[in-house]
């Protein structure tokens with residue numbers, strides 16, 4: 001029988017790549033990019049390529065639990081429904097809340113929002129998308145009267161100038177970066193400007209990099225607006241016909257940013273670079289400004305968004321091919337959540353909670369007994385209310401706030417005090433599930449059906465290609481079952497995701513355009529009559545999808561009409577503000593958090609992939625050499641990063657790509673994968689006053705050298721016993737786990753300690769070596785001539801290489817390999833491949849460097865021919881290029 005792949009959508013970032021998933025008869029899954037999907041045309045990044053490694057059931061939550069004991073669905077659902085009803089009865093609907101996620105599918109999101117806002121009668125439902133792009137939502141609504149992304153991905157190829165602001169596109173939206181690389185190759189005259197305090201790998205394709213002072217973006221774009229007005233850059237006809245507020249916005253821009261030198265000084269960039277950027281923007285009609293978390297995650301994020309949009313409105317560069325402001329979202333369904341009203345200050349279908357007509361319309365459509373009458377609590381405030389005891393029952397769906405919220409340990413402490421914490425998740429053990437009274441097992445990617453919307457408004461299907469494990473259920477089923485038990489059975493009797501989608505689509509067109517000025521941007525009423533078969537076959541489509549545009553809409557505002565009452569877009573006067581928490585003598589550095597190339601959120605999925613684990617094994621703190629020298633930290637030393645809210649330990653990465661006075665730390669690691677490595681425990685909970693989005697890019701910290709008594713690493717076929725280890729990080733491997741270790745006390749007997757650590761049985765051989773004076777210890781446990789576990793200890797962080805050890809787990813040991821194990825270094829026949837650069841083909845840094853030097857390679861294409869590196873997803877190409885530049889010098893000099 002010929003097996004056919006299932007078309008679905010990647011569960012990671014907001015690019016929303018199409019995927020072909022094939023499950024073979026033996027259960028093995030194969031993943032490929034979908035060549036027909038308009039987001040990626042077959043491309044995938046390293047995370048997408050390795051998805052098959054993440055679909056195993058280890059660590060899954062497969063049965064409901066109440067207070068840690070297995071329960072039936074009936075028991076768990078009754079418990080949740082009765083618990084919520086009891087709190088509502090005793091304390092009112094404002095005493096309950098949902099905290100949901102951009103990982104939910106639109107159908108899940110829709111019923112959660114309907115239950116809370118229309119039936120419980122509170123708007124206390126907020127989402128982790130608040131942490132990601134709430135400032136873009138607020139900025140869009142201020143400027144356009146609607147939360148609308150004007151353009152589409154095709155604009156990346158059509159633009160002649162692409163400005164990337166606060167976006168490490170190469171790592172965070174890798175397939176969009178690949179599209180940019182290809183576009184630049186096709187037309188080298190196309191200019192790319194990167195605006196980011198750090199020199200990230202995205203700068204590899206930049207013609208100009210503005211390493212501006214953290215938080216100074218609004219002043220830069222205000223300066224640009226004023227410059228445009230002075231040098232003939234504004235489109236007076238467009239301003240007159242289609243906008244309002246230009247004069248006020250310009251006045252504010254002139255006050256804050258009166259000249260190029262003033263802007264340069266404020267932003268900490270040379271006048272030449274500022275002038276060049278302003279000139280490029282002024283003279284290039286087809287300009288696209290792509291922005292992301294570097295703009296949004298700020299205490300003035302909404303103003304920064306509007307400062308960017310102001311420049312596009314002033315030039316009339318919106319609604320036409322190759323131009324416009326373009327917010328790219330972090331999560332796979334952040335946009336779908338926005339559509340159904342998953343944010344506490346929105347109603348469903350982009351309608352407004354504070355608009356009585358909208359409330360009444362939604363109430364009628366839902367046949368709701370009550371409708372929330374005021375906005376609910378936004379994420380940070382919601383957890384403050386839990387802490388204060390005002391929220392007494394909280395349901396967390398598909399997210400991990402004990403890791404990802406700012407001041408994360410405080411969020412965890414709040415959960416501990418909450419009377420009823422329900423967590424629906426696909427994973428049993430997360431930093432959040434430990435606080436749950438009730439655990440509800442949810443299906444995950446590959447097991448569930450529904451839709452997601454990507455950054456360009458494109459709705460795509462996620463489809464099932466794996467069997468349902470245990471008794472796990474889709475989130476929409478779990479929510480509707482609870483709703484039925486709460487007494488709302490008549491309005492929550494959905495049979496499938498398709499039924500919910502049809503209702504969602506119908507609401508978006510319900511009473512649409514009855515009144516002048518009340519047209520809605522989000523209207524997918526053209527999909528409201530889809531049959532089950534048509535829903536199953538639904539091809540990716542961009543909203544709006546209504547009678548006037550049944551095939552979808554790639555660009556909005558093409559006619560210069562916006563969704564404000566006047567139909568005109570609004571320019572907003574911006575007075576730039578410095579970040580809310582300035583640095584001081586006690587906390588002199590700015591902490592900036594973000595993503596790494598090969599991990600996603602709190603690693604519950606990417607942490608399962610051995611190949612992804614190999615790119616960044618440990619959390620790191622990226623420091624400028626001067627800041628590192630101040631504390632005596634060398635590359636690979638351990639450092640402690642400390643803020644007013646918490647502290648963590650990370651590996652120092654010393655690089656002049658980082659700007660002086662700043663430190664970058666990835667956001668992914670948490671208590672499941674490391675001890676003392678949760679960066680959000682350090683992040684200040686200050687938020688943007690309009691969007692409620694936390695300032696995750698600017699927390700004052702200090703960094704100190706962490707000097708334990710010993711450093712080490714271990715590899716083992718089972719989890720280590722880590723009770724008294726002061727610092728550890730674990731990473732997945734296919735046959736074994738890897739650990740980095742450090743301790744503040746030297747054990748009395750290394751051999752006893754190592755046997756306990758490795759849980760080494762008496763079975764097999766135990767080989768060890770102790771250099772007491774040198775403080776070195778190595779131990780190896782071998783069973784049936786195969787490596788079972790090993791640990792290496794040294795007094796400094798300069799430990800032996802370990803990539804070669806991994807290769808030994810897959811084979812029987814030769815006598816020379818046994819000797820090399822105790823010697824602590826690879827033999828001649830066991831080359832050390834170094835840290836993995838190409839995750840697709842597991843090609844290490846040392847292998848690549850040697851190949852470049854020995855074969856006199858000159859291009860990434862030649863590296864691809866020889867080693868395959870970079871020939872699949874292309875995520876590693878910027879790093880290959882950097883390595884090439886480093887090593888070519890060596891062989892040229894030879």
Ligand code: SF4
Nearest residue numbers: 010012013017045048
């Ligand atoms: Fe998934 Fe990568 Fe595409 Fe994002 S860019 S959707 S992570 S394959």
